[in-house]
Amino acid sequence: MAKARRPCDRSAVSPPVPSVPFSEAARVWARIGVLSFGGPAAQIALMHRVLVDEQKWVGEAQFLHALNFCMLLPGPEAQQLATYVGWLLHGVRGGLVAGLLFILPGMLVMLGLSVLYVTLGQVPAVAGLLFGLKAAVLVIVVEALERVGSRALGSGVARLLAVLAFAALFLFGVPFPAVVLAAGLIGYVAGRRGSTVFARAPGDAATGETPRRSAPLAILGIAALWLAPLALLWLVLPGGVYAEIARFFSWLAVITFGGAYAVLSYMTDVVVGSFGWLRPHEMMDALGLAETTPGPLILVTQFVGFVAAWRENGGSVGAGVLGALLTTWVTFAPCFLWIFLGAPYVERLRNVKSLNAAFTAITAAVVGVIANLAVWFGLHVLFGEVAETRFAIFRLFVPNVATL
Structure with missing residues (x-):
């Protein structure tokens, strides 16, 4: 029967x-x-x-x-x-x-603005406009801090995690990837032990849909196209600025949890402090320009790649354009890969409580990351000179009050 x-x-x-x-x-x-x-x-x-x-x-x-x-x-x-x-x-x-x-209009506008920036940036009228953008950027970052904080800091544990993340970055100079990894690990362990501290809201439940699958050949093709320029540059121009751009921004594409404001703090430390590709005021100009263009805010990386290649090649605009296009490629190619790899399994992933708890903890830590960025920007907008010094295990930023 x-x-x-x-x-x-x-x-x-x-x-x-x-x-x-x-x-x-x-x-x-x-x-x-x-x-x-x-x-x-x-x-x-x-x-x-x-x-x-x-x-x-x-x-x-x-x-x-x-x-x-x-x-x-x-x-x-x-x-x-x-x-x-x-x-x-x-x-x-x-x-x-x-x-x-979604990317193309903003990419073209940012490329044009990058060329104008390096050719006309010292014209007084343009310099005044860029200073106004710096002040606007500070307001935007503070607003982002308030917006993300109101959503992510719903418990005392989440607020503590945000404070610890800020202290780790601002006072101790801990690398951004380490902060993200530690926060994710804390959330994952809490989720595995059945804690509801980092639980998502009930309205975030899965819908039960079963979407189509991605073509394996397409996934392999995107992965190959992402990694091929890296391999070619490492073979042909090892140690050059283009190889460094490809390596750094590919790494950035893998760890950019928490949105553009979160990763901007880490990127600023590296491209300004370690590589010396940009000056502090140029980094603020980059974000200001990115805020005025359509498309993802992370297009700020394109400006960084342009200026880095332009500066390292004696002020060649052609070299800057190549650096910008390379940066855009290695920044966004992985974004397509993540979607095509993960979308068919989205339901399964969203039902893993420990994984969701890990990302909720990362979101809380991101509030501290954005606070670090806001303080860094605030110091460099208000003061013409800001020195970085060490006191015992602490990293301190000391502004020159005379340059206020």
Whole structure:
């Protein structure tokens, strides 16, 4: 006798993805890319309005589910969200087109601004504009600190973790990757032991959808295209600025948890303090320019790559353009890889409580990371000279009061 079939619980399953003409989707992605000003929060709001409210290509639960998944990944969550939804609609080619069109307008604008910066940066009118951008950047970073803190610091343990992260970075000079790793480990262990300190809100439950799988050949192709320039540069130009750009920004693409503001603190330490590619005021100018362009805020890395290659090659604009394009490539190629690798398994990953606890702890630590960035920017905006010194095990920043 055949067993009775249990009725399917439709409430737990997301609505099917509608059939959307590829050309129509490409036009919408291009419009989103051109209009994506204002940082990740504004970009996500724009995509929600266009994709959920206007086009109705994805449902509310599906959109939030995709966003939660993208926030677990290293890299810019807004660009990865576009890639994920494009993948839901048209597979790998849809993800590639959506992600590339989200980046392309901002990349072209930033490239043009980078050329103007190195050629006209000393003109008094331009210098005054850039100083105004520095002050605006400080306000933006403080606002980001308040916004992320209000969301991530819901418990005393989370607040303590943020304070410890700030102290580790600002007072002891602990590398950013070590802070992220330690926070993730704390959250993971807490989750494994059944603690609810880093538990996600009940509304973050999985939707039960089973999305399409990514083509293995496409994944291998993207990985090869990401790593091929690195291997070629290490073989042809070992130790040169281009090899260093490829190596450093590829590493950065793997550890950029917590958004652009979090990783900017670590990047500033390295490109200003260790490599000497940029001056402190140039780093602030970079973020100011990135805030005025469409696309992901992490396009600030493109400016860094441009100026680094320009400076190391005797002021050659062509060398700067090559450095900018290389930086953009190694920064964003992994973002597509993370989506195509992880998207088919997103449900399984979101049900792993220890993994979710680890990323919740990292988010709390990121508040301390952004606070470190805010203090660093504040000192360099308000004072013309800021010396870095050591006292016992502490790293101290001492401003020259006369340069206020």
